[in-house]
Amino acid sequence: xxxxxxxxxxxxxxxxxxxxxxxxxxxxxxxxxxxxxxxxxxxxxxxxxxxxxxxxxxxxxxxxxxxxxxxxxxxxxxxxxxxxxxxxxxxxxxxxxxxxxxxxxxxxxxxxxxxxxxxxxxxxxxxxxxxxxxxxxxxxxxxxxxxxxxxxxxxxxxxxxxxxxxxxxxxxxxxxxxxxxxxxxxxxxxxxxxxxxxxxxxxxxxxxxxxxxxx
Amino acid sequence: xxxxxxxxxxxxxxxxxxxxxxxxxxxxxxxxxxxxxxxxxxxxxxxxxxxxxxxxxxxxxxxxxxxxxxxxxxxxxxxxxxxxxxxxxxxxxxxxxxxxxxxxxxxxxxxxxxxxxxxxxxxxxxxxxxxxxxxxxxxxxxxxxxxxxxxxxxxxxxxxxxxxxxxxxxxxxxxxxxxxxxxxxxxxxxxxxxxxxxxxxxxxxxxxxxxxxxxx
Numbered sequence: 001x002x003x004x005x006x007x008x009x010x011x012x013x014x015x016x017x018x019x020x021x022x023x024x025x026x027x028x029x030x031x032x033x034x035x036x037x038x039x040x041x042x043x044x045x046x047x048x049x050x051x052x053x054x055x056x057x058x059x060x061x062x063x064x065x066x067x068x069x070x071x072x073x074x075x076x077x078x079x080x081x082x083x084x085x086x087x088x089x090x091x092x093x094x095x096x097x098x099x100x101x102x103x104x105x106x107x108x109x110x111x112x113x114x115x116x117x118x119x120x121x122x123x124x125x126x127x128x129x130x131x132x133x134x135x136x137x138x139x140x141x142x143x144x145x146x147x148x149x150x151x152x153x154x155x156x157x158x159x160x161x162x163x164x165x166x167x168x169x170x171x172x173x174x175x176x177x178x179x180x181x182x183x184x185x186x187x188x189x190x191x192x193x194x195x196x197x198x199x200x201x202x203x204x205x206x207x208x209x210x211x212x213x214x215x
Numbered sequence: 216x217x218x219x220x221x222x223x224x225x226x227x228x229x230x231x232x233x234x235x236x237x238x239x240x241x242x243x244x245x246x247x248x249x250x251x252x253x254x255x256x257x258x259x260x261x262x263x264x265x266x267x268x269x270x271x272x273x274x275x276x277x278x279x280x281x282x283x284x285x286x287x288x289x290x291x292x293x294x295x296x297x298x299x300x301x302x303x304x305x306x307x308x309x310x311x312x313x314x315x316x317x318x319x320x321x322x323x324x325x326x327x328x329x330x331x332x333x334x335x336x337x338x339x340x341x342x343x344x345x346x347x348x349x350x351x352x353x354x355x356x357x358x359x360x361x362x363x364x365x366x367x368x369x370x371x372x373x374x375x376x377x378x379x380x381x382x383x384x385x386x387x388x389x390x391x392x393x394x395x396x397x398x399x400x401x402x403x404x405x406x407x408x409x410x411x412x413x414x415x416x417x418x419x420x421x422x423x424x425x426x427x428x429x430x431x
Contacts, residue, residue: 086337097345098261099345
C-alpha cells in the first residue's frame with residue numbers, strides 16, 4: 001500500500017478506463033476523487049456502480065461533465081441527465097438488477113466466472129443470457145465483472161490500508177475493493193495501525209493499493 | 216379516507232412482530248406509520264440497513280445514514296448495517312419475510328410490472344426484480360386505476376418485473392389475492408361493493424359469495 005496525493009491518484013487513471021465507484025445515491029462515494037477526475041478531464045470512462053446519483057452529487061457530476069462512455073448501473077431514476085444522454089444515444093447504459101449487479105462484482109473479486117440467479121428470468125433482463133437448470137429450477141447465468149480501478153470511500157483507514165466503513169456508506173465499497181486491478185481509497189479518517197481492532201476491519205490492508213492522503 | 220391511507224392502513228395489518236420487511240418508495244413507505252404502538256418489526260433498506268427508523272428531527276440527520284431513496288433516516292435500537300451483497304442475500308436467500316412495492320400493472324395471474332414505461336420512464340429496476348423474485352411474500356400497494364384505466368389487467372402491456380406472481384394486491388377498492396394463477400377478490404374497500412370492484416377491474420376476478428369490507 002502506498003499513500004499518494006489526490007492529484008497523483010487520478011493521474012494514474014487513463015482515458016477510457018473502467019471504474020468501479022462506491023456509493024448509493026452518492027452516500028459513500030469518494031467525492032473528492034470524482035471532483036479531481038472532472039478537474040483532470042478524464043474521458044470515455046466506463047463506470048460500474050449502483051446508480052448515477054443526482055445531478056450535483058457523486059457519479060452524477062461525471063455524467064453532467066459528459067466524461068462517461070458507458071454506465072453499468074441498477075438505477076438512474078434520480079438523474080434526469082443520465083436518462084437524457086441514454087435516450088439521445090450519447091451514453092451507453094446497461095441496467096442491471098441491483099442484487100445481480102453486486103453479485104457479478106462479488107464474483108469478479110472472488111475468482112468466480114459468474115453467478116446463477118432467478119432474478120430477471122422471463123423479463124427483458126434475460127435477453128441474450130444463458131439459462132441453467134439446477135435441481136429442476138431455472139436460473140440465469142450472470143457473468144462476473146471486474147474493472148481497472150475501484151474508487152472506494154471508507155470511514156476509517158489505518159497506515160497499512162485496513163478499512164472500516166460507516167453505516168449505509170458501506171454499500172458497494174467493500175465489494176468493489178475486491179474486484180479491480182487497482183484499488184484507490186479515500187477515507188474520512190486516517191489513523192495509526194492498531195487503532196482499528198482486527199474484528200472491525202472490513203477490507204483487509206493487502207487489498208488496498210493506494211490511500212489518498214488527507215488534505 | 217384518502218386512497219393512499221386506506222391502502223397503507225390495510226397493508227399494515229399484514230405485518231407481525233419480528234418480521235423482516237422491505238418497504239418500497241411511495242405508498243409502501245407509509246405502511247410503517249400504521250403499525251400498532253409498540254410492535255417491533257425489522258425494516259430493511261436495500262442500501263444496507265436493518266432497523267430503518269423514521270426521519271430524524273432537523274439538524275439530527277447524518278450523511279451516512281440514509282434509506283434506499285437516499286433520504287436521511289434514524290436507526291432503531293437493534294439496527295445493523297451491511298454491504299450490498301449481504302443486503303441482496305437477505306432478499307434473495309429466503310430471509311426477507313415480506314416486501315411491499317408500488318405497481319404500474321398487475322395481471323390476472325399476479326405478474327407485476329412496476330419498473331419501466333419504455334421510452335417514457337426508464338429509471339432502472341434498482342432492487343425491484345430481486346425483491347419480487349426473492350421475498351417470501353410480495354404485496355403490491357397501488358391505486359386501483361390510473362387515468363381512469365384499471366391497473367389490474369388481463370395481461371401486462373408493460374415489461375414485467377418478475378414471472379413470480381405477487382401474493383396480494385391492495386388498492387383503495389379491494390384486496391385481491393393470486394391463488395392457483397387466478398385473481399380472487401378477498402375484501403372490498405370502505406363503502407365499496409363487490410360489483411363496483413368488478414366493474415372497475417379489467418382482469419377477470421374470482422368473486423366468492425361473502426366478501427367482507429376491509430377492516431382498517
